[in-house]
Amino acid sequence: MSKTIFITGASRGFGKIWAEAFLQRGDKVVATARDINSLSDLIDQYGDAILPIKLDVNDRAADFAAIQKATDYFGQIDVLINNAGYGLFGSVEETTEQEARDQIETNFFGLLWLTQAVLPVMRKQGHGHIVQVSSVLGVVTLPVLGLYNASKYAVEGLSESLAAEVSSFGIHVSLIEPNGFSTDWGGASAFHTAPMQEYEGVKAAFAASTTDDDYGYPESTTDAILQLIDAKNPPLRLFLGKKALPWVKQVYAGRIAEWDQWSEVSTAAHGH
Template identity: 65%
Template sequence: MSKTILITGASRGFGKLWAEAFLKRGDKVAATARNTEALNDLVATYGDAVLPIKLDVNNRAESFAAVAKAKEYFGTLDVVINNAGYGLFGAIEENTEAEARNQIETNVFGLLWVTQAVLPIFREQGHGHIIQVSSVLGVVTLPLLGIYNASKWAVEGLTESLAQEVKPFGINVSLIEPNGYATDWSGASAAQSQPIAAYDALRKDFNESANQEGFWGDPAATSEAVLKLVDAQNPPLRLFFGSHGLPWVTNVYKERLDTWQEWSEVSVAAHGA
């Protein structure tokens, strides 16, 4: 049975790959982008099955209007994938106020506005699936991506609470946690803070690690995974994309649990009598 799916940030990267994967199998897609001309090839191939919508997710009114337009055009919505977002590279000391605010505005508030817009529709229907594209960096962290890490940790907390709130309405909620992929996320799509020389050695180590063979996943390989997630009867709250994420998170959480256990007497004593 075909589904109707709204995807934000569908002009390139994961968003466009997934939009085409859905369209190829007969689903209908509302594809949002700041520049809808990037979607012309999908329209030429799939015609009325794809609805391009110009959207800046930072604009709450536009987000609500885009969701309403998709619902009116297709008559229903089954899945919303909040994919719009970007990375901000730079040490915490290097990030300007504008850079930090813009990162949170897009990655957190942009996702929140689209989520809020679709919830009344899903509640009325009694079904729906909200998929937030987070990151493995929403569970663990790397240096030189502190504000990006913070934005994804915010998405994680927001989404975990959301899942508990909307479960009684028949709404499923999932987080996709990709490791690094060879999209333009770290290239043209990224923002870069003005470097401070004191962090040059850390930056060099960071870049060397990122250039190791096998570090970056193949974006095309994620299409089958996202189809399986959308089709799942009981989808998980979190799903890692890529081979690096789960082993990394497993090691980090073991270290955290060991440390918390080591300090447990202090923790319990802090509760009081």
């Protein structure tokens, strides 16, 4: 049975690749983008099966209006994929107030507004699946991506709480946590802080630490996404790529070792 899927950030990268994969197999797609001209090829090919909506996810009223328009057009929304977002590259000290606010506004609040908007629709239906595109950097961190890390950590905490709140309504929540992929996330789509000389060494070490093998092929993710949205009991978290899980296991082993080392101090702080 075909699904009605609402996906943000559909102009390029994962968003466009996944939107096309859904359409190819017969799903109905609501595709949002700041510039819907980027969707013209899909519109020409798939006609009424795609509803393009010009949307800035930072606009809460527009988010609610887009969900209403999609519901009026297709009658329901089975899956919401919050994919819109971008990366801010720069040290924490370099980051201006506006850069910090803009990063959190898009990556966290835009996702929150659309999630809030779709919940009444899904509760009324008695089913739904909210898919939040997080990152492996919502679980572990890298230097010079502090604000991006913070935005994805916020998405992780929000979504885990949300999953517990809405499960009784028949609504599933999943977090997608990709490692690096060869999209333009780190290129044309990225923003950069004004550099400080003091962080040149940190940035050079960061750049030298990655290789081409660290980046997956974005087109290879489509089978995983289709399996996720078709699953009867989808997971709360799903890594994408071969690098994410081994990295997380290594980092968490170190965290647990440190927590254990300080466990007596932690226990004594309880007071009784």
